[in-house]
Amino acid sequence: MAGANNPKSMARLEARISPETKALLQKAADLEGRTLTDFVVAAVRAEACRVIEQHQTLKLSIEDSKAFVDALLNPAEPNDALKVAAQRYKQIISV
Numbered sequence: 767m768a769g770a771n772n773p774k775s776m777a778r779l780e781a782r783i784s785p786e787t788k789a790l791l792q793k794a795a796d797l798e799g800r801t802l803t804d805f806v807v808a809a810v811r812a813e814a815c816r817v818i819e820q821h822q823t824l825k826l827s828i829e830d831s832k833a834f835v836d837a838l839l840n841p842a843e844p845n846d847a848l849k850v851a852a853q854r855y856k857q858i859i860s861v
Contacts, residue, residue, distance in 0.1 A: 783791075788802075795805035826834060844852070 791806060792802050795802045798805060800808075
């Protein structure tokens with residue numbers, strides 16, 4: 767990440783927290799030999815990545831997984847509405 771320490775490429779984030787929370791975070795940062803800012807940024811970044819991954823991962827139950835695979839392996843015959851839509855799509859694309 768080139769330029770990450772360049773002041774022009776940095777953004778500021780502020781948060782109001784209780785003195786107890788700040789003391790807790792400071793103690794944890796001290797135990798790891800990091801600055802409070804470094805500790806908080808690393809922790810928040812890790813949590814943000816976890817949340818994003820959790821929301822981007824599709825998790826299916828066993829029943830849903832079986833239904834999905836069954837639909838792929840044994841697709842239903844297209845109904846009239848789908849046939850009409852496919853024909854309209856072909857006409858639009860061939861123009």
